[in-house]
Amino acid sequence: MASMKTVRDIGEFGLIRQLAKHIPLAGDDCAVLPGGGLLTCDPVIEGIHFLPDTPARRVGWKAMARNLSDIAAMGGEPRYAVVSLGLRPSTPVRWVRELYAGMRAVAGQFGCEIVGGDTAHVRHEQFVVVTLLGHADRPVRRSGAKPGDIVFVTGPLGGSFSSGKHLTFTPRLREGRYLARYAHAMIDVSDGLASDLHRLVEASRVGFDIASAKIPGRLPGALTDGEDFELLFTVAPREAGPLRRKFHEIGRVIQQPVVLLDGRPLAAKGYDHFAQRR
């Protein structure tokens, strides 16, 4: 019976698909508001996105940078942030100050200001939810990829957890703004290349033919580790020339709505919060 299914049964994508029926502006990294406003929020949770002993400054950096990455994926600029914290009463005040220092450090690099927030008590897992308000003159969506487009990523993929990159990465805002002139479709690689290619398939109703030898990173981690926060985008072949000197070309957009790796179908086995953990 459909109504007895759990969040684990249908997974994160299934849940988002269910919810999206009721969310008219959903389906991109940010909601695009009339006039070019961008609104996005993303939770960061202890035990999932960081560990109890992760330095608070890095937790703050990550919580802010993930959201900045969503603005980058639309080709936008961040402006204002508000922060909701779930804190255990035993947490040192110093931890919270360090958390804010980390958030401010990365937000400040990109002209984004923390303007408010609220806190509440939790018994178990602490969490940080950053919401960003930004702007894009020409927001780049996930839905614009066209057959024949060239597919790029902005940097190396895979190993983000083992290397610690997931806590220290620089959101690709400069690249995103530059690419807003060229990209037909764009997304940040948060759940792994395989998974995020499938998201573009769903939004653009096209497919991808990817060459494993061209992916910047070791397989299979480069396909599935997630939390890379590089931008994945497609451009018309005539625009690809100068981009080849800056970014990594990994394949082409095809008509058939499927992801092929070296000619063979590739499943969306990226990171799913609900399926992979208990």
Place this chain on the structure above:
Amino acid sequence: MASMKTVRDIGEFGLIRQLAKHIPLAGDDCAVLPGGGLLTCDPVIEGIHFLPDTPARRVGWKAMARNLSDIAAMGGEPRYAVVSLGLRPSTPVRWVRELYAGMRAVAGQFGCEIVGGDTAHVRHEQFVVVTLLGHADRPVRRSGAKPGDIVFVTGPLGGSFSSGKHLTFTPRLREGRYLARYAHAMIDVSDGLASDLHRLVEASRVGFDIASAKIPGRLPGALTDGEDFELLFTVAPREAGPLRRKFHEIGRVIQQPVVLLDGRPLAAKGYDHFAQRR
């Protein structure tokens, strides 16, 4: 040593005061952006704001209505909402659908649209963080109360948990917009009248002389229960006449920065998430 203090030691107000040093636009129910934009977020957490057996539709209603109340307290209009959910994998999909139905029900009454969101996995307490973007032509702040002003509340106080009002209340958006023309200072009563009067003291650098007999509600609950979500506001004496027919006059603004109840000092013993629970 100051740096070893915990969140419990300094309490919610202490923490917010610490954080506010770094948040230039903080100190009101919403951050006020250039051009009159309002941005606010507020977490709702299982075990604190709702119980595991609270119907999901009511959890959704409350999570959205609390934030709408923050917009009301500025005399503003809500426009767009994004939602972050922390969900256990065992949660039925139906629960999430009902949660959204509750959020949409109250948001829709006030022309506010849910435009996006994100979900992640928790092991223990589920949470809902709604962020609202709104607008006010003349945002009413906490800082404008003047000695001699008349103090009002929009409705009854106290008993919100025992009556279930905390799950079903109507945010005072219509009242807030009407009052934007008159109010010198305004706040929604979320942590109890005593506590929220002290917030106005801090923001306006004035005091309050309140008559217990005029408070609409039974003491001491009307002072300290919290989650009333009525508006507390001050107006010039010459504007008070017609407001006396609609709202409850409870006292006057005085010069000395203290809260008096029937002439005796009243402490800020409202609801503090960190101090009162373990």
